[in-house]
Amino acid sequence: MLINFRKYRSVLLILLALLLVAVGASGLYGWHLYHEVEQRFSGRRWSIPSQIFSDALLLYPGMRIHRPSFSNKLHRLGYRPVKHVPRTRGEMRSTGTAVELFLHDLQLPDDRREGFAVRLRFDRQALVALTRIPSGAPLALVTLEPEQLGFFFGPEREKRELIAIDQLPPWLTGAVLTAEDSRFFEHFGLDWRGIGRAFLANLRSGSIRQGGSTITQQLAKNFFLTSDRTLARKWKEMLLALVIEWRYEKTTILEMYLNEIYLGQNGSVSINGIGEASRFYFGKPARDVTIAEAATLAGLIKSPNTYSPYVDPDRCRQRRDGILGVMHRHGLISAEDYDSARRADVQPAGFTPHPNAASYFVDYISGQLSELYAPEDLASLGLSIYTTLDTQVQEAAETALEKGLARIEAGMPGAVDPAAPREPLQGAVIVMKPQTGAVLAMVGGRDYRLSQFNRVVQARRQAGSTFKVFTYLAALDTHTPISALSNRARTYTVNGKPWQPRNDSALDTPVISLREALAKSVNRATVDLAMQVGMEKVVQTAELFGFSTPLEPYPSLSLGAVDVAPIELARAYCVFPAAGLLPVPIGLRDVYDENSQPLERRHMQVRRIIPPNRAFLMTSLLRSAVLQGTARGLADWGIHFPVAGKTGTTNNSRDAWFVGYTPDILILVWVGYDSGASIHASGAGAALPIWAELARAIPHQITGGDFGIPPGIEERIICSRDGFADFGGTCPETMPEWFLEKNVPEDSALFYHPDSVFKRLMQKFKGTVDDF
Amino acid sequence: MTFKTRWGGIVLGILLFSACRPAILAPPPVLEPPPEERKAPPPDAVPPEAVQNELSRRAQVAAALTDQGRQLLEAGRVDQAIRIFEQALSQSAYYGPGYYYLAESWLQKDNGIQARAFHEQAALYLNDQSAWRERLNRQQKRIEQTISRRSLP
Numbered sequence A: 001m002l003i004n005f006r007k008y009r010s011v012l013l014i015l016l017a018l019l020l021v022a023v024g025a026s027g028l029y030g031w032h033l034y035h036e037v038e039q040r041f042s043g044r045r046w047s048i049p050s051q052i053f054s055d056a057l058l059l060y061p062g063m064r065i066h067r068p069s070f071s072n073k074l075h076r077l078g079y080r081p082v083k084h085v086p087r088t089r090g091e092m093r094s095t096g097t098a099v100e101l102f103l104h105d106l107q108l109p110d111d112r113r114e115g116f117a118v119r120l121r122f123d124r125q126a127l128v129a130l131t132r133i134p135s136g137a138p139l140a141l142v143t144l145e146p147e148q149l150g151f152f153f154g155p156e157r158e159k160r161e162l163i164a165i166d167q168l169p170p171w172l173t174g175a176v177l178t179a180e181d182s183r184f185f186e187h188f189g190l191d192w193r194g195i196g197r198a199f200l201a202n203l204r205s206g207s208i209r210q211g212g213s214t215i216t217q218q219l220a221k222n223f224f225l226t227s228d229r230t231l232a233r234k235w236k237e238m239l240l241a242l243v244i245e246w247r248y249e250k251t252t253i254l255e256m257y258l259n260e261i262y263l264g265q266n267g268s269v270s271i272n273g274i275g276e277a278s279r280f281y282f283g284k285p286a287r288d289v290t291i292a293e294a295a296t297l298a299g300l301i302k303s304p305n306t307y308s309p310y311v312d313p314d315r316c317r318q319r320r321d322g323i324l325g326v327m328h329r330h331g332l333i334s335a336e337d338y339d340s341a342r343r344a345d346v347q348p349a350g351f352t353p354h355p356n357a358a359s360y361f362v363d364y365i366s367g368q369l370s371e372l373y374a375p376e377d378l379a380s381l382g383l384s385i386y387t388t389l390d391t392q393v394q395e396a397a398e399t400a401l402e403k404g405l406a407r408i409e410a411g412m413p414g415a416v417d418p419a420a421p422r423e424p425l426q427g428a429v430i431v432m433k434p435q436t437g438a439v440l441a442m443v444g445g446r447d448y449r450l451s452q453f454n455r456v457v458q459a460r461r462q463a464g465s466t467f468k469v470f471t472y473l474a475a476l477d478t479h480t481p482i483s484a485l486s487n488r489a490r491t492y493t494v495n496g497k498p499w500q501p502r503n504d505s506a507l508d509t510p511v512i513s514l515r516e517a518l519a520k521s522v523n524r525a526t527v528d529l530a531m532q533v534g535m536e537k538v539v540q541t542a543e544l545f546g547f548s549t550p551l552e553p554y555p556s557l558s559l560g561a562v563d564v565a566p567i568e569l570a571r572a573y574c575v576f577p578a579a580g581l582l583p584v585p586i587g588l589r590d591v592y593d594e595n596s597q598p599l600e601r602r603h604m605q606v607r608r609i610i611p612p613n614r615a616f617l618m619t620s621l622l623r624s625a626v627l628q629g630t631a632r633g634l635a636d637w638g639i640h641f642p643v644a645g646k647t648g649t650t651n652n653s654r655d656a657w658f659v660g661y662t663p664d665i666l667i668l669v670w671v672g673y674d675s676g677a678s679i680h681a682s683g684a685g686a687a688l689p690i691w692a693e694l695a696r697a698i699p700h701q702i703t704g705g706d707f708g709i710p711p712g713i714e715e716r717i718i719c720s721r722d723g724f725a726d727f728g729g730t731c732p733e734t735m736p737e738w739f740l741e742k743n744v745p746e747d748s749a750l751f752y753h754p755d756s757v758f759k760r761l762m763q764k765f766k767g768t769v770d771d772f
Numbered sequence B: 001m002t003f004k005t006r007w008g009g010i011v012l013g014i015l016l017f018s019a020c021r022p023a024i025l026a027p028p029p030v031l032e033p034p035p036e037e038r039k040a041p042p043p044d045a046v047p048p049e050a051v052q053n054e055l056s057r058r059a060q061v062a063a064a065l066t067d068q069g070r071q072l073l074e075a076g077r078v079d080q081a082i083r084i085f086e087q088a089l090s091q092s093a094y095y096g097p098g099y100y101y102l103a104e105s106w107l108q109k110d111n112g113i114q115a116r117a118f119h120e121q122a123a124l125y126l127n128d129q130s131a132w133r134e135r136l137n138r139q140q141k142r143i144e145q146t147i148s149r150r151s152l153p
Helices: A002-042 A067-076 A170-180 A192-205 A215-224 A231-247 A250-260 A273-282 A291-300 A313-329 A335-343 A359-369 A375-380 A391-411 A464-477 A514-519 A523-533 A535-543 A555-559 A566-574 A612-627 A632-637 A683-696 A754-771 B003-025 B048-074 B078-091 B096-108 B112-126 B130-151
Strands: A050-053 A057-059 A091-095 A098-102 A106-108 A111-113 A117-123 A126-132 A142-144 A148-152 A158-160 A262-266 A269-272 A384-387 A426-432 A439-443 A484-486 A492-494 A497-499 A511-513 A581-583 A588-592 A598-601 A606-608 A644-649 A655-661 A666-672 A713-721 A733-740
Touching: A002 A215, A002 A231, A067 A391, A148 A359, A148 A375, A158 A273, A170 A215, A170 A250, A170 A291, A170 A313, A215 A231, A215 A250, A231 A250, A250 A273, A262 A273, A262 A291, A269 A273, A273 A291, A291 A313, A291 A335, A313 A335, A359 A384, A359 A439, A359 A588, A391 A426, A391 A439, A391 A666, A391 A683, A426 A566, A426 A683, A464 A514, A464 A523, A464 A535, A464 A555, A464 A566, A464 A612, A464 A644, A464 A655, A464 A683, A484 A514, A484 A523, A492 A555, A511 A514, A514 A523, A514 A612, A523 A535, A523 A555, A535 A555, A566 A581, A566 A655, A566 A666, A598 B078, A606 B112, A612 A632, A612 A644, A612 A713, A612 A733, A632 A683, A644 A683, A655 A683, A666 A683, B048 B078, B048 B096, B078 B096, B096 B112, B096 B130, B112 B130
Parallel strands: A050 A384, A158 A269
Antiparallel strands: A050 A148, A057 A142, A091 A098, A098 A117, A106 A111, A117 A126, A262 A269, A384 A588, A426 A439, A426 A666, A484 A511, A492 A497, A581 A606, A588 A598, A644 A655, A655 A666, A713 A733
């Protein structure tokens, strides 16, 4: 034996050495893997794309609602129609005059509440009652959650909602373990029975078909390995599984797995994790899934696109029922639950395409975010970005613009320039809250897919007559609405060259009141006014409004011969309904991290640039433009609430504008070609109808109330003829007129006094007798 | 009746008619569109009483929100309070207390310039209410103190 031992001693020593080397190498490799696992799991485990949200909608009894757009909103929010009274989050039932909703949970960082059932009762376009179901208790105010507008994806384009395992119902974890690794809590990362089973199956087939992987192995593969089916990869997977099991608790491993697994596809975006899958397939958080839904989700893991309820409901049901059967046999669910779950239909929430709404607005916000965060942070940090966008207003703006542009192209003879037929007519719309500067909607062009150039923000277009307001505002120190302006043809010298402003339409009267001149957008009278006031003062006044383009004191500036960004023009007009305050346009409101901690908050910022009484007087003048002037067509479009506004048409009809506002909201519409070709239509003909259609579709934003009159304004009843004061004593028409307190005309004969008829009679009589 | 008396009577009659005509025949203010341009309101046009109801309901919503914001402000959660006051003003553009508390919020943030802009707006809508006048005066003093303190080198 000794001889034999000596004979094989060297071989044994070699084998022992090799074993030691192997153990040592494995130990070193295990140590390396341990560090790799530690490093990977101790930091950020997943890239969570940041999400961008609209504003929330406040619902209260008495508010007016455009029901079709409200219905679209509910659909976008994932409310799904049911025939019974809504019982779970996201269910909705329409019953003619009422809509019943089981609200989703509200998860705003500053405002959280559980979902509950409400009934919204309508009378035509008004929400007349808001009550709880089933108690019928009235509710004063309900916040409808914001809509997702988009995501900032990284190159992997994964969507994931992280969940904590202690928030999940036991049947969900049970279903997943049943489907994937029923001995998970018994093994140490490797299940020898599973490996043996897989080995036999592979031996029979002559190829590697089964892996026998535990949940820990799957996790190791997903995080550290490729999906290659090689022995080396399998060996590394097993080592990693052992390391993970050694390092982490079972529940932690299971939680990581539930958040990691791939569970389907929404277009180009992959659905990862059980939390996101619960939303995608059933429109609810993972904590609310039923037993049947849990088994369905668990069944997806094997092959998400084969067993998807959206792809093959029958196969999905077979797989679900198989899992339910095993769950029942393992005692995870009772016989009663098993029967009930098997009877349940496979009812996915409805496939909602990945949101791609308000693209120009999202770009606008992205531009601001890029100054705060790197693109890779936006793609991975899971930020929640809240904005001011009102999706109903946005939808109305997009619809009105598209319809309006199509109408111009199709219905107005000669509207489309035959010289540029291949170029699509473009348009832009911005809707703002004048008092806060909140941007409620932004449409930067006709079709984002064709052109991402945001005409609201990036374009510089000639302002045309919309710019006249600054000349009239500059004149309010020295002029009143009844001041007489010259409408005679006159030649001015500009840079040594003669320049003669022309009126767009024939207006014979040689003299015209200031009010009528603005209402009818009379060029000659406006230049006359600018010359009286002085171009320097006009420029100084306009500069208060924060235009970024340089303003030169040429007389043509008074007619709007200056390029402006539509958003800047809209902002400038906000000053009039906002009683003289210039707001900073605000689209981005709050940015929160994934733990709901605020990273960025933007509040409304305003600056007083004119006194409230001047702002009101400008509104009063612009009311005349809507009632009697170039914008009087609004009434034909069904606008019967108080609106002030100004049309604009530039040389050769290159640009058509309408900026109109109520006390609540301001809308700017621009229509034109990018190339600057003529659209052969005016602001009133092209932009105003778009404004009107949009305004009619957003009753929840427009009260219909009138403009408030601030202190410092005096009202007088004046005699008028042709729009300005008549001193002759005969008064065919009267009208109220507004004056700044400081420059009410002193000549009382100017005003019409109904109670002084006798006095005037005597004056007239005396004059007549004298003549006689 | 003599010639002079008869003509005198006629002249007097004409003068009486012409002098009184504006009072008798004066049309409604011309700020209304001319008759041929007036259109019957569409079925969904909102009647004036409905507008008033809407305005008062919005004011109620604004008041409820402002109350909520005031509590946040008292709890020192200024940014959240500002957000709520902004919501209130989105509901009711002329809601004075919303502006007043916005000014208070900005005072707490030590920004007198922004506080003054909101204070002026609050004064615009609240100055005719005696209950608010004194508070507005006190607020104005605090704003001026804040601005002058911050402008010191």
